[in-house]
Amino acid sequence: SIVDPQLKTGYHFQPIKNWINGNANLPNLLSALVELELAAPLYYKGWYHFFYQYNPKGAVWGNIVWAHSVSRDLINWHALETALEPSIPSDQYGCWSGSATILPDGTPVIMYTGVASPNNYQVQNIAYPKNASDPLLREWVKPSHINPIIVPEGGINATQFRDPTTAWRAAGDGHWRLLIGSVAPTGGTRGGTRGVAYVYRSRDFRRWTRVRRPLHSAPATGMWECPDFYPVSKDGRRVGLETSVMGTRVKHVLKNSLDLRRYDYYTVGVYDRRVERYVPDDPAGDEGESRRMRYDYGNFYASKTFYDPAKRRRILWGWANESDTAADDVAKGWAGIQAIPRTVWLDPSGKQLLQWPIEEVEALRRKSVTLKDRVIKPGQHLEVTGIQTAQADVEVSFEVSSLKGAEPLDPALASDAERLCGAKGADVEGGVGPFGLWVLASANREERTAVFFRVFRAAAGSDKPLMVLMCTDPTKSSLNPDLYRPTFAGFVDTDISDGKISLRSLIDRSVVESFGAGGKTCILSRVYPSLAIGKNARLYVFNNGKAEIKVSRLTAWEMKKPLMNGA
Ligand code: DQQ
Structure with missing residues (x-):
């Protein structure tokens, strides 16, 4: 398949790919990196530090070291030297995940897993900053007389x-x-x-x-x-x-x-x-x-x-891997991104957490368009025009005209959101919904990723009369056949009796990261359009349900690319 460089994410954390200095003829891409995943975030003397599991030798998992980037705002990132790499007997086969703790005197320490034998014997090691007065914490030492700390x-x-x-x-x-x-x-x-x-x-x-x-x-x-x-x-x-x-x-x-x-x-x-x-x-x-x-x-x-x-x-910061093929990862020269950092707190119900993109991400917002009070009739859609939407932030408030037509929830699927959404995808007409966004859509919509809600009438006797399902349906996201495109779904524990529900989607070329009902249910999905790339990516609101939907308000912003590790 053809891997388009425009699928590389713009404002989601990603390391720069390696390239070989001084010889433009060498195949740079193959020397590039990255199995990326979180090792430890930390705030120290005005800088956010991000350490992550990284393969310096290729875009597959292996040779794991702790790469290190720093930021003032969790959005613009500067890459530093590797923080930890195999160097002592108790980590010679890998420096795996761990965490940082700030000691009472203000010094950070890292505790991480060392792989100490070829058959995967795992121990915990400790590392200290060589110079705690360096706000960038560039160098780390692993005292060999005390490591491993835990066996x-x-x-x-x-x-x-x-x-x-x-x-x-x-x-x-x-x-x-x-x-x-x-x-x-x-x-x-x-x-x-x-x-x-x-x-x-x-x-x-x-x-x-x-x-x-x-x-x-x-x-x-x-x-x-x-x-x-x-x-x-x-x-x-x-x-x-x-x-x-x-x-x-x-x-x-x-x-x-x-x-x-x-x-x-x-x-x-x-x-x-x-x-x-x-x-x-x-x-x-x-x-x-x-x-x-x-x-x-x-x-x-x-x-x-x-x-x-x-x-x-x-x-809260999570890792999202690729869902293209390993061969594509090698060709792209990169694999793995971080989600947008999310503020996390307890819902007033005490039952679940709420998550919302950190406010700093809003500093990347540029040109915007706003729609107000637009009715979307059953089976209709509406294009949001005037900005580029391959790299965008969209916030929308929906209002359902009537909940009377909500379809009954099949009890066999009531406990399995993913199967339910697999059976009732974005194109399957419902009573109330599916309604939501088509993102990264091509001109005639043959490619499109649907992020949507669907409302069900719960079985008699359940504690809530209506159940709201949130889905991301990537089955039409690309004409490229070699992709893993699972439908993702979760129920949203929200009271929709007033007909209102909100959605925010952070769209970034090959990622769609969505927050339903103010962060009650979140879904991140990786998609790789073949047509809906760069300037050709479009954004729509759609309604495939029998009930009329109103977009009370929709604002979409173009997102600027921050400093991203030198890329
Ligand atoms: N990957 C796992 C961790 C482990 C790390 C999570 C190794 O358990 O420490 O994906 O790269």
Whole structure:
């Protein structure tokens, strides 16, 4: 297939590709990089630091080091030298994920997983800044007399033991705690499937002891990669909390990345530091696939949060890999981007999180168009013209004229948003909806990615009379046949009885990142149009339902490209 350079994202974080200096004849592209995924974000002396898992030798996973970029605003990025690469016996086969913690004296430390043997023996190592007065934290040291800091002992599965979290400290006893993701050992050859997060405690950040019982575990979830554990304020305000805050005014969030399913799921619950246990408020949230809440119902994995003291917020940052072929990745010379950083806080209901793109992204907004009070009749669509929309930010408020025609929800599909949306895609006429946006659409719309809502009447006896489904349907996103194009979907826990619902989509050439109902449900999708590229990409509002829809307001902005690691 033809890989068009205009599919490279403009304002989503991405490293610059490598290229060979001084010899223009060499095939640069093949020397370029990147399996990208989050290792650790951090704020220090006025700079945001982003460390990420990176392959300096190619656009596939392997040779993993910690690359390092810094920013003043989480939008414009400068690439620095590699922060960590294999150099000691306990990381000679890879410097895998980890986290940074700011110690009470203000110094950051990194705890990361080192792969210490060719058969994947995993340990945790520590690294310190060589010069803590350097706000850019360019150089890191790994004292060999203290590393590894934590080794798998006591029957832990040594090949599934990784990704230490940011540590927190309880005021009462002064002990540090952190989590390490794993899977419960079963003794069998097939390995366990109960995902676990072990707690380790330390007084001095050097000697760590495991608490016998894990903080939490859940059946049939497999290895818990990149666990994350943090407090959120119960009062429903957007303000974030430093990782060590606890007490009656907070809830805790536990997030795990499921290697088996490749999504990030979380529960909201209560942390009891005396027994080092976490109990989710809704135990069902750990159970079946369909009961698990996800940060994002699309392509979003290995995310981490960090507390940003500059703006008193908690920021969630996730990784989105490619959904083209590995051969295309090699030809493009890059693979993997980061989602837009999101502010994350607890919904006033206390049941779920809300997410919204950090406000800094709005500084990239340029030329805009606004539509007001435009009615879209059943089966109709409306083009949004006057700006380029390959790289855009769109906010829209919809109003449904009547909810009476909402179709009944098939009970067999009621618990499976993804299958429901697969069966009732963007072109399947419904009662109320599907209505939403066609983004990255070609002139005659033979290519288009649909982001939409559909309203269902719930079965008698359910707690809510209406159910709202949000989907991203990429099945028509490209004429290129060699693409993975799953339909993504999640229910939106919103009260639509007044007919109102909002949608925001961040469109960026080969990514569509959408936020339903003010950030209740989020879906990131990677698409690779063959026609709807650059100036040829169009934007529409569509309504394939029987009920009339009003666009109360729609604003679309062209987005400027920020500084992106020198690209
Ligand atoms: N990838 C890292 C691991 C982590 C996984 C290695 C997440 O540390 O568990 O590159 O995708």
